[in-house]
Structures are given as structure tokens and as C-alpha cells.
Amino acid sequence: MAKVIQFAFDCADPAALAGFWAEALGYVLAPPPAEFETWDAALDAWGVPPEERNSRSALIDPDGVGPRIFFQRVPEGKTAKNRVHLDVRAAPGLTGDERMAALSAEADRLIAMGASEWYRLEGNAMDEGIIVMYDPEGNEFCLD
Incomplete structure (x- = not known):
């Protein structure tokens, strides 16, 4: 059985980079969990402080065909050529x-x-x- 994959990007600004790739690929932001109307409502309920709300983001293919793309904030910048692109x-x-x-x-x-x-x-x-x-x-x- 084939495995489901996602691509993950380490980055400085997950929201901005997710916005770029959403537009580039025709993807959309992943919706919040079903019990929440918005991501802000979910983050409020989970007690995530405002300064941590841009620590990650995710995109999905609106047609459900392509892989999920995940963006996570890391403290270090990019220093070398990607080995995978x-x-x-x-x-x-x-x-x-x-x-x-x-x-x-x-x-x-x-x-x-x-x-x-x-x-x-x-x-x-x-x-x-x-x-x-x-x-x-x-x-x-x-x-x-």
C-alpha cells in the first residue's frame, strides 16, 4: 500500500511562504478542525499565544489529488542548496x-x-x- 506524503518547508515566516506557494500551485490553506469555524477560534481554544500563531501553516490541494504542504518556523536561515526540491x-x-x-x-x-x-x-x-x-x-x- 502506498504511503500518503506531505512536503515540509522549514522557514522564517510560515504564513507568508504558505501564501506564496498557495498562489503558485493553486492550493488553499488547510481548513481548521471541524469543530472550529476559524483557525483563530481553534488557536484561542488551545491557548496558543498570539506570538506563536505564525509558527506553522499548511496547504492542501482543493481537488484532493496533490500532497499536503506543511510550513514550520525554524530559528536558523537557509544556508545551503536544497537536496530535494x-x-x-x-x-x-x-x-x-x-x-x-x-x-x-x-x-x-x-x-x-x-x-x-x-x-x-x-x-x-x-x-x-x-x-x-x-x-x-x-x-x-x-x-x-
Whole structure:
């Protein structure tokens, strides 16, 4: 039986990074537990002080297909290249100039939201072309 997975990001600002990835992927914030109307109501009931309310956040795929994405605040900043990264499939099935144009358009959209471009690998015999980017906290990801 296959295991259910989630991706976890260590970060400085879980709410902000969750907001970026929600918009980037078309995900939504995970809803509060069923017995609470809002996350503030749940956190109030659990006695979570205001200064701890941005210690974590989570996103879900509204269609229930993709994995959950979890964001947790950590005290240290990012110091090295990620060993695992996300590939955002922004141009599946496209090739050549059409592929790079679609990837460029998506890169521009994400840059407007706080991402930055690292480099481009134009298409060749082994790869159709990708754009390697950083999210707002410096985590590498690829537009594929």
C-alpha cells in the first residue's frame, strides 16, 4: 500500500511562504478542525499565544489529488542548496519556443509574487528546458 506524503518547508515566516506557494500551485490553506469555524477560534481554544500563531501553516490541494504542504518556523536561515526540491510542471507536453514562452510567463508571475530566477536551461537532446528559481525564502525549485 502506498504511503500518503506531505512536503515540509522549514522557514522564517510560515504564513507568508504558505501564501506564496498557495498562489503558485493553486492550493488553499488547510481548513481548521471541524469543530472550529476559524483557525483563530481553534488557536484561542488551545491557548496558543498570539506570538506563536505564525509558527506553522499548511496547504492542501482543493481537488484532493496533490500532497499536503506543511510550513514550520525554524530559528536558523537557509544556508545551503536544497537536496530535494519541487518541480512545478508549468509546461507539460510543450516543446521548444512554446515551452520556454510558457515557462517564462509563469516565472514572471512568480517573480511578481516574490520569487526570483536563478538560471535557465534551454532545451537540448536530454532536456526540454527548465527555469530554476528561488521562492521568497531562497528555496530552489524548477519550472518544468
